[in-house]
Amino acid sequence: MQWNDLIAWIDEEKLGAVRANEPMADHTSWRIGGPAKVMVWPEDTAACSQLLGHCKTMGIPVAVLGYGTNLLVADEGIDALVINTREMNWILWQDHQVRVGAGASLAVLAGQAARRGLQGLAFSIGIPGSVGGAVLMNAGAYNGMISDVVSQVVVLDLNGGQHVLSKEDIHYGYRVSDLKKNHWFVAEALLTLQPGDRKALEKEMNDCLKARKEKQPLELPNGGSVFKNPAGEGAGRSIDRAGLKGLRIGDAQVSLKHANFIVNLGHATAKDTYTLIRTVQQRIHQQYGIFLEPEVVFWGLKE
Ligand SMILES: Cc1cc2nc3c(=O)[nH]c(=O)nc-3n(C[C@H](O)[C@H](O)[C@H](O)COP(=O)(O)OP(=O)(O)OC[C@H]3O[C@@H](n4cnc5c(N)ncnc54)[C@H](O)[C@@H]3O)c2cc1C
Structure with a gap:
């Protein structure tokens, strides 16, 4: 796939600022994630429409990014055109x-x-x-x-x-x-x-x-609530009751302040964070028979 051709086309059509190999860690609240092959910042709906149509025709994968506050992106990054909506802020x-x-x-x-x-x-x-x-x-x-x-x-x-x-x-x-x-x-x-x-x-x-x-660990990078609340007890309460607060893999840790948050203590990778999410899920399932469904969205990681 010709990513350079895509960048040249976006420039030519004036569809927004565009960059290659843009680190997703700079665009997620967890401060985690490898590079997006290409990121574009369109300013209006018409530009987005053109981008989507072109990518569909050319077979180029597309991902849409808001403020990255509910998103875990793989350390390897994402082989896609990432449409960043930040400039569509009217x-x-x-x-x-x-x-x-x-x-x-x-x-x-x-x-x-x-x-x-x-x-x-x-x-x-x-x-x-x-x-x-x-x-x-x-x-x-x-x-x-x-x-x-x-x-x-x-x-x-x-x-x-x-x-x-x-x-x-x-x-x-x-x-x-x-x-x-x-x-x-x-x-x-x-x-x-x-x-x-x-x-x-x-x-x-x-x-x-x-x-x-x-209540929330706002002083550290995080991705908001990791799991949806199942019927009955809140996800955070179950995780706390299971004694999982503070559980840590690498620099990813179940927050000591709010158990449904995972914080990045400094250099957490997507792999650490994802493994921790799956570990919490398994432990809660083993202990209480409850399946915690992730609220966060995964890019490039197995759902
Ligand atoms: C500290 C903290 C507190 C939070 N508290 C809450 C809370 O109380 N309640 C709550 O619901 N959430 C909460 N969140 C999670 C998050 O802020 C919300 O889910 C928010 O709506 C996600 O918006 P975003 O722009 O960051 O989306 P992103 O994280 O950028 O994207 C999330 C998903 O939405 C898709 N997406 C984004 N924009 C578009 C678009 N324009 N068109 C199509 N798809 C799109 C992405 O592809 C991705 O699949 C919290 C997060 C943090 C970090």
Whole structure:
């Protein structure tokens, strides 16, 4: 495969900044991951559509990257064109609705909503991902989920074709959506919020940030919650009860602060982290008969 040809084509078509052998560790909150063959930063939906269409025709694998806050990438990296959505970060308000690009920050959006006295996003203030990642993963916290406020999503299929989906088309559930199942590229979303009290929203968000700081190991690189919560007891509680807090492989460690987080103590590799995830999974299965399903997404590692 001619990666240099791809870079030349992207430059020629002016589809965004582009780099070869871009270290994924620089783009993931875990600070882990080998190089992406090519990374591109498109600025709009039309450029993404062109990129997807070209790659489909040429048989080039594509991966979509938001802010890398729920992602474990192999040490060997990824042989694909990685489309980084960070430059698609526009936010357009119209009354109580907002149309937003996939690369906008969820936390920035939540802050803007509160300042406008609009409620529905306060839950998301400490979630460090992009809007696109959140809409795909149905990010949620403190009894709120992004699907509560999604009205419409503009997606691209693997050929680059554009579709407008309503919330009903997406079949949202706990950290699942048809967007994920069908490998749609989330390009834009329309969110509908409700009038609220600015002061109360700001307080709610401050409380939320304080609680996160107390409970989560934010001082060390991590990938957020590693496992989805099974029905009944939370994943973190089971891992804690099994005595696995502090379990370490290389520089990857089950956080002492929150057992559903794995932290990078300095030089953790994807292999260390992945082996630790599988070890925790096996131990919990052996001890409690519970299968913990990963919430984090793996690139280049066996699911
Ligand atoms: C400290 C910390 C706290 C967290 N707290 C929470 C929490 O409370 N609740 C919660 O739900 N999550 C939480 N997370 C996880 C994470 O922030 C969310 O899942 C977030 O929605 C992921 O967004 P992202 O942009 O980082 O996605 P990425 O990690 O970049 O990608 C995750 C997946 O989404 C895909 N993807 C990303 N953008 C797009 C797009 N535009 N179109 C199609 N696919 C796309 C990627 O291909 C990948 O499969 C936390 C993470 C951290 C590090």
